[in-house]
Amino acid sequence: MRYLAAIALMASALTPAVAARPIAFADSAPQTGALVLPLSSAEDLAAQTGLHEAVRGVVGAALRSADFDYEAGSSLTLRGIGPWSQLVIVGTGDEALDAAALQDIGGKAAAETAQNDGPVTLVATHLARSIDNAAVQLGVGARLGGYSFDRYKYADPKDPRPAGLDAPFTIVTGDAAAAETRFRREGQPLAEAVTFTRDLISEPANVVYPESFVARTQEAFQGVGGVTIEVLDVPAMERLGMGSILSVGRGSARPPRMMIVEYKGSGAPANPIVLAGKGITFDSGGISLKPGSGMWEMKTDMSGAAAVVGTVLSLAKRQAPVHVVAIAALAENMPGGGATRPGDVVKANNGKTIEIINTDAEGRLVLADAVAYADKRYDPAAIVDVATLTGAVVRALGSEYAGLFSRHDNLADQLAAAGQTTGEELWRLPLHPSYSRDVKSDIADIKNSGEGAPGAGYGAHFIGFFVEPETPWAHIDIAGTAWNDADEPTVPAGAAAYGVRLLDRFVQDFQPVPRGKGQGGY
Structure with a gap:
């Protein structure tokens, strides 16, 4: 009730x-x-x-x-x-x-x-x-x-x-x-998929939360061929050892979900491109509580999950000859009585352990389980995660570019080209080997927050830690581009649905990326 x-x-x-x-x-x-x-x-x-x-x-x-x-x-x-x-x-x-x-x-x-x-x-x-x-x-x-x-x-x-x-x-x-x-x-x-994505992002958090996000998605895909939707509830995620995403949702009365939307078009390759999206339907910061000013905008912290699901909706509705999987890692980050505390240690799907330094660095936690699960289950041609991850990327790039991180130059180049074609542009930022040392934990395999700058790089490194080094992987930080404060020709003020046009073009044009350990200090 x-x-x-x-x-x-x-x-x-x-x-x-x-x-x-x-x-x-x-x-x-x-x-x-x-x-x-x-x-x-x-x-x-x-x-x-x-x-x-x-x-x-x-x-x-x-x-x-x-x-x-x-x-x-x-x-x-x-x-x-x-x-x-x-x-x-x-x-x-x-x-x-x-x-x-x-x-x-x-x-x-x-x-x-x-x-x-x-x-x-x-x-x-x-x-x-x-x-x-x-x-x-x-x-x-x-x-x-x-x-x-x-x-x-x-x-x-x-x-x-x-x-x-x-x-x-x-x-x-x-x-x-x-x-x-x-x-x-x-x-x-494509236009309908962008509209669907904007609607999801614009909704208040009392209307769109993990369970209703799933319901909206299932409704949007009704009657679309070649699509399967799988939803992992809390018991399923517990069985799979997804302690990282579960730790984020513990403080909320609304339980987390991991939703997998797979589309395989006619003649598409066996190994899919996986698009993983951060789906924090509201981010209070948890125990590491955010200041109240501007907190209303944290209803948009699921923009990455909305964008990857919207991308698959666009491709599937026109029956594109591609194989793509969207994973929406959905949770509400609240400071309830069961909330995770700073100093806690949790274990992700691939067995790696995480020391929680800051519960407001939660997006990387839900994505850790998403990308680790994708890597094991799909043997993907590439993994691209999308997230409103850090304020640091906003300070670096403003609202003109999303931040791009990757260990594989070929993958980064393809994403950047898609961004130029669609007008959703990316600016590549480094993954320095020193980041590994900076987020090393004394009691676990990694901690979820580094000290000081570079915050965007630490967040990207953390997510990449849960992807095998040989797997082509990229991280896109859309914190500065997910919401428009002023009208633009194709993006009225409000939810931008940034990433749908970019990823739609990227998946259509994708060329296989050679596997092999790239840069990044892992």
């Missing part, structure tokens, strides 16, 4: 209160609603033969008057021109457009027209002629840029939402039918 209210709240909010506009495709622009023109120069405007010459003249004069620079990210909204309620110019810059840039254009267009009470049309014929897949990427960007999480806001029945705010976002392209087919097959699954 104690979870009755939370379960009822969760059940009432299984779908977004307000979804982004549906994406459609057409061969020509309707003469109504809002019109969006992506332009790189005045010459681009002159080439818009679908616009009446008089309209082009008025728009050109307005652009000159505003000294519009056409730079990427710039925009100008005009009203009272032609039959449209709103005419928006979005600058594209003069550099070659890639997938990330196209998504930004779509996201900017969606954000600028979000309050238009009627349909929205983006004219992309000139882009589609020169860039393969342009319309699909614009559609993905529009879905992501139009995202909002407002399901708990009061909706006044006397003041209903205008129906026109949910009218389609239509992309005009040369072959609308082909673009639509490709978007439904490739773009829509």
Whole structure:
């Protein structure tokens, strides 16, 4: 009965209160609603033969008057021109457009027209002629840029939402039918996976906790082929010797879970890529209690687990020919009567022991069992763990990059390339052999916290300690990129779902990494 209210709240909010506009495709622009023109120069405007010459003249004069620079990210909204309620110019810059840039254009267009009470049309014929897949990427960007999480806001029945705010976002392209087919097959699954991930992260911790995280995931994967979901409860984890994750959950009334989501597409290799995610559904710090200021944001400490599950959802929904496993290491870190104390010693799944120095260094503890279990069970082609792990990485890299650590250069290079392609960029940081000495315990195999800097490196080293040195492994610290304080074209303020686009691209492009002991001092 104690979870009755939370379960009822969760059940009432299984779908977004307000979804982004549906994406459609057409061969020509309707003469109504809002019109969006992506332009790189005045010459681009002159080439818009679908616009009446008089309209082009008025728009050109307005652009000159505003000294519009056409730079990427710039925009100008005009009203009272032609039959449209709103005419928006979005600058594209003069550099070659890639997938990330196209998504930004779509996201900017969606954000600028979000309050238009009627349909929205983006004219992309000139882009589609020169860039393969342009319309699909614009559609993905529009879905992501139009995202909002407002399901708990009061909706006044006397003041209903205008129906026109949910009218389609239509992309005009040369072959609308082909673009639509490709978007439904490739773009829509990715956008839906990012939305699912953002919803999970945005939910309050009284709604999403280990058990309900599992339930949400099971619901999302219903009817998706090639997927198996396995959930380890407390007795199962005890039998497997997962003392590390169990130690984190002991202070909470909500028990931990280890969830394994496996997808194997047609023709995929036997050895999977394993994506392990930190899933602390709320982090109070445990006995090493955090200060109260900003603690509300610790509901997002499960962003890594949400991202790896979202990645598999994207790949599975479009039946990609890959073999991938997401492991969500889920726990709530609370200071209850049974909570783990600083100074305690626990044993992980692979038999290695850990001295607990700081119970607020808990993400690495749940991941220790996740990666050790993955290494033993799957003989994986690679393990990549994702976590909101340290404040140190935020101080080092801010919110522009996630931190990347790896013992294998080839794996790190592939991840960095995927980050550049998708715009979710990584910056590689070192794994120095001295870290092994700095986190050596006097009474156990390793301690979960080092003294002082480099905090991000110590956390990465700790997780890697539980992966065999020959196994290709990388750690991504997303502490600075998981939550946006300000709007960006495809990431409105709030949960970013950082890592879904990155890992989706990485898994699709993955090339086998030679096994062998790399750097890192193990």
